[in-house]
Amino acid sequence: MAASEPRLGSTRLIAIDGPGGAGKSTLAAQLAREFNAPVVPTDSFASWDNTLNWWPRLESQVLEPLGRDALTRYQRYDWDRRALAEWHEIAPGGVVVLEGVSSSRAAVRPRLSLSMWVDAPRPLRLARGLERDGSSALSLWEQWMADEDDHFAADNTCAHADIIVNGTA
Template sequence: MHALASRIRRLAPSCGPVRLVGVDGHAGSGKSTFAGRLAEALDGAPVLRLDDIASHDELFAWTGRLLGEVIRPLSRGETARYSAYDWRARRFGPPRPLPPAPVVLVEGVGAGRRALRPYLALLLWMDVPEEESWSRGRRRDGEEQREFWDRWVAAERRHFAGDPSRPYAQLLVRQCETGYEVLRGPAGTAGANHAITEGDGPSAVG
């Protein structure tokens, strides 16, 4: 993981002074866990979770708020402020600050959407099949969220049918028994295949 972090630090800024890194994939594919570990390897890089941007009324129609509240301020080198959605209370909370750190991770379904890609220094795709991802998510959330998941699956299918992310990912991430394997993605360059497991040294990713 530290090797991938080292590679990200060497990327050119993509959103003002920020190296914006997207972590996309189907719901339940492990994006949050992976992004959290990557953030630790990046010495506590901020993580914007798109679950905080979306809402019951706007599962995917949040591009305007993301650009206005987050992307444009960061592109000017300013601290962004966005209102995080409370999925239980069904309302947005008070604004949260997001500083223009050297690296900011954007994690969630739709992190690689076309409106966001011009601002990304790197796009990673959690390479877990949709049905397996959704099954994981349903088990995690339990029966009380069954109706929501039925609605979500239909909405996610529509989103990726019209605005796919995986074809534009430079790297694919696959979970292994001892960590993660990171491989060249559809939009990657030749020679970018790397196996990364927990505890790897800085030479694992060039």
């Protein structure tokens, strides 16, 4: 990682992508500790009602300012309240971890210093999701998984990853 060049202004952007429930958040937390880096979760932009088309807000609030070496301010989406919540600030430079479904999509690949893909078997991912969100979220998770399957197939995301991680552990 230390040898990778900053491709987003003076910031080294690491994307941790993969399907829901694969273990991306756990890996992101480990990298954040190791590199003393902030994590920008795509869950701060996505919602059950907007699984993948939230990217313009991430571009304008996070990626464009970092690319200009400017302070980044983004507003987190609160999934429980179904509304935008508090603001978060990130200074440019160093390492920033972008974690979540579609975080290494084609639109950001040229600006990534490193792309990681985390995967786990579908039944395990669904079980993890329902453990977190409750069994009443089954239909939401089924739709989410269908949406991400379509996205990953069209984007060919995994094939562009620098590192592939087994998220079953």
